[in-house]
Amino acid sequence: MSPTWPWLLGAGILASVHCQPFPAQGEKNLGHPPTPQPDASEPLPAYLKVTPTITSFALRLYKQLAAGTPGNILFSPVSLSSTLALLSLGAHADTPTQILEGLGFNLTETPAADIHRGFQSLLRTLDLPNPKLELNVGNSLFLDKALKPQRRFLDSSQELYGAVAFSANFTEPATTGRQINGFVRKQTYGRVSDCLQEFGRDTVLVLVNFFFFKAKWKHPFDGYQTRKQDSFPVDGKPPLRVPMMQQREMHRFLYDQEVACTVLQIEYSGPALLLLVLPDPGKMRQVEAAMRPETLRRWSRPSRPSLLDLHLPRFSISGTYNLEEILSQIGLSNLFSVGSDLSGVMGQLNKTISRVSHTVVMDMNEKGTEAGAASGLLSQPLPLNVTWTPRAQFNRPFLLLLWEVTTQSLLFLGKVVNPVAG
Template sequence: MGPARLWLLGAGILASVHCQPFPAHGDKSPGAHRPPGHQLSEPAPAYHKVTPTITSFALRLYKRLAAGTPGNILFSPVSLSSTLALLSLGAQGDTSTQILEGLGFNLTETPAADVHRGFQSLLRTLDLPSPKLELKVGSSLFLDKRLKPLQHFLDSTKELYGAFAFSANFSDPATTWRQINEYVRKQTYGHVTDGLPQFSHDTLMVLSNYIFFKAKWQHPFDRYQTRKRESFSVDDRTCLRVPMMQQREMHRFLYDQEVACTVLQMGYSGSAWLLLVLPDPGRMRQVEAALQPETLRKWGQLFLPSLLDLHLPRFSVSSTYNLEEILPQIGLGSIFSLEADLSGITGWLNKTISRVSHKAAVDMNEKGTQAGAASGLLSQPPPLNTTSAPHAHFNRPFLLLLWEVTTQSLLFLGKVVNPVAG
C-alpha cells in the first residue's frame, strides 16, 4: 500500500496526512495529555481559557495571509483552531505540545486538559439553540473501512469536540469525495460547497469541522434605499460599481486617530455583533499592523452610541487557502515535519501533514448576515455641519470581525477588497 492520507475539513479546513502503514509496537496510548471524559465544574465557563488565545492566533494568521494575499481574506478562527486542537488529541508527546503551543497556549498556565475542556465548553455553548440566531458548529470523522482507529481517540474526540465517526469507502475516492462534500454542504445549508479537494484511493480518513452563522440585523436596511450602482475603490487604479446599502441609525462607533480608521460595531438580533474597520484612504497597512488584542479591547471600551449615516456594500465573498506554507510561520511547523507523531489516531507512526486548506464564506445583505480582530486619541468623526449626522461610507476596502457575544469568540475574520469577487 502506498502512503496513506488523512484529510481534515473545517468550514472548510483540509489537511492531508502522509502515513507509513505499519502498526506501532504495542497498543500505544495517546499520552498523558488526554483529558478525562467528564466536565469539571469551574467558577467561570471553561471557554474563557481558550477564546483569548483563539483571537490572538487569528490576528497572527490574518497578518500572514494579508502579507501574501492582495484580494479578499476570510477565515473562521473558531473552526480552524478547534480542528487543530482536535488533531492534537491524536498526537503524541512533543507533537501534541507543539500544536497547542503553536496555537498560542501556554501549557504551564493552561494545561492541555484545560485547553481541550475549554474547546468542549466553547463548542457546546455555540451550539446551544437560539430563537434569534442560527449558529451551527460540528465535527464528523469519516473513516475508511480499512482503518482501525484507537477507541480512546474516538471517545475523546466525541466527548470533547462532539465528533461522530462514520464509515466510508475511500477505495472509491470520487464517490466518497462527492458524499463528504454533500454532507458539508447540507450541514452549512449550502454555504460551503466543494471545499474538499479531490483525494485518491490511499486516503483513509476525513475530519470535517464546520460552522454556519445566520442572523438578522438589529437595525435592518431598507432594500428600497439600496443604490444598485455606487462607486467602490478597490485600489488607486480600480473602481467598481456595487450595490450600496444605506441607513441612518443609532450605532456604536468611534474614530481612532492614532490608527487612522473608523470602527463600527453593528448588532444582530441574537447574541452576536459585527465589527467593521474602515481605514482612512491609503492606511490599510497601518491598520493591519495595529491589529492586536489590546487594540480590540481599547475599541470595545470606548465605543460611543450616536446617530450614523451609514453606507455599506451588499456583498457575498468566500476564500480558500492552502495554509501549509503559512502555519509554520506562526509556530505550527511541527505537524509538517517528519518527526511529527500522530500515532494516537491509529497507532501508526511516522505520519506528517502535507496540506492544510481552509474555506469560508460570508453573505451580507439588507436583512442580515450569513457565514458558512495601546492608548490613543479616540473620538467620533465630527459632523459636517450642525444638522447632519456623522457618516461612515464603506466605499473602499475594510476589515470585518464577526463575534459571538456570550463566549466572546471570533467566528469569522476577514478583509473585503472586492465586494463582488464572490
C-alpha cells in the same frame, strides 16, 4: 434562501497525511465585544480559557494571509483552531504540545486538559438553541473501513469535540469525496460545497468541522434606499460599481486617531456583533500592522450609540487557501514534519500532516447575515464627539470581525477589497 439574506460561509481545514519513513485614539470607544459580568461567586466559564488565544491566533494568521493575498480575505478562527486542537488528541510524544503551543496556548498556565475542556465548553455553548441566532457547530470523522482507530481517540474526540465517526471507502475516492462534501453541504444548509477538493486512494481519514451562522440585523437596512450602483475603488484598477446600502440609525462607533481608522459596530438581533474597520485612505497596511489583542480591547471601551449616516456595500466574497506554509510560519511547522507523531489516531507512527486548506464565502445584504464554515483534516499515507449626524461611507477596502457575544469568540475575520468578487 431569499436573496435579501446576507450569508457568510467557510469551508475549512483540509490536511493531507502521507506515509513516510519514521526517522531514527479617542476616549469614546466601541463596546465590542462586550464583556459578560459573571457572578463573583461563580467560576468563569471554561470557554474563556480558549477564546482569547483563538483571537490572538486569528490576528497572527490574518497578517500572514494579508502579506501574500492582495484581494479579499475571510476565514473562521473558531473552525480552524478547534479542528487543530481536536487533532492534537490523536498525537503523541511532543506533537500535542507543538500543536497547542503553535495555536498560541501557554501550557504552563493552561494545561492541555483545560484547553480541551475550554473547546468543549465553547462548541457546546455556540450550539445552544437561540430563537434569534442560528448556529450549527460540529465535528465528524470519516475513517477508512480497513482502519482500526484508537478507541481512546474516538471517545475523547466525541466527548470533548462532539465528533461523530463514520466508516468510509477511500479506495473509491470520487464517490467518497462526493459523500463527504454532501455531508458538509447538508450541515451548512448548502452554503459550503466542495470543501474537500481532492484526495487519493491512499487516504485513511478525513476530519471535518462544520459551522453555520445565521442572524438578522437589529436595525435592518431598507432595500429601497440601496443605491444600485456606487463607486468602490480598487488599487490599480478602475473603480467598481457596487450596490450601496444606506441607513440613518443609532450605532456605536469611534475614530481611532492612533491607528487612523473608523471603527463601527453593527448589532444583530441575537448575541452577535459585526465589527467593521475602515482605514483612512492609504492607511490599510498601517491598520493591519496595528491589529493586536490590545487594539481590540481599546476599541472595546463602552460608548453610547449615536446617530450615524451609514453607507455600506452589499457584497459577496469568497476565498480558498492552502495554509500549510502559513501555519508553519506562525508556529505549527512541526505538524508537517516527519517527526510528528499522530499514532494516537490510528496506532501507526508514520503519519504526518502535509496539506491544510480553508475555504470561506460571505454574502451580506439588507436583512442580516448567514454564515457557515467547515474544516477538514484529510489523512493519507504521508473618538468621535459630534453635534451633527456623521457619515460612515464604506466605499473603499475595510476589515470585518464577526463575534459571538456570549463566548466572546471571533467567528470570522476578513478584509473586503472587492465586494463583487464572489
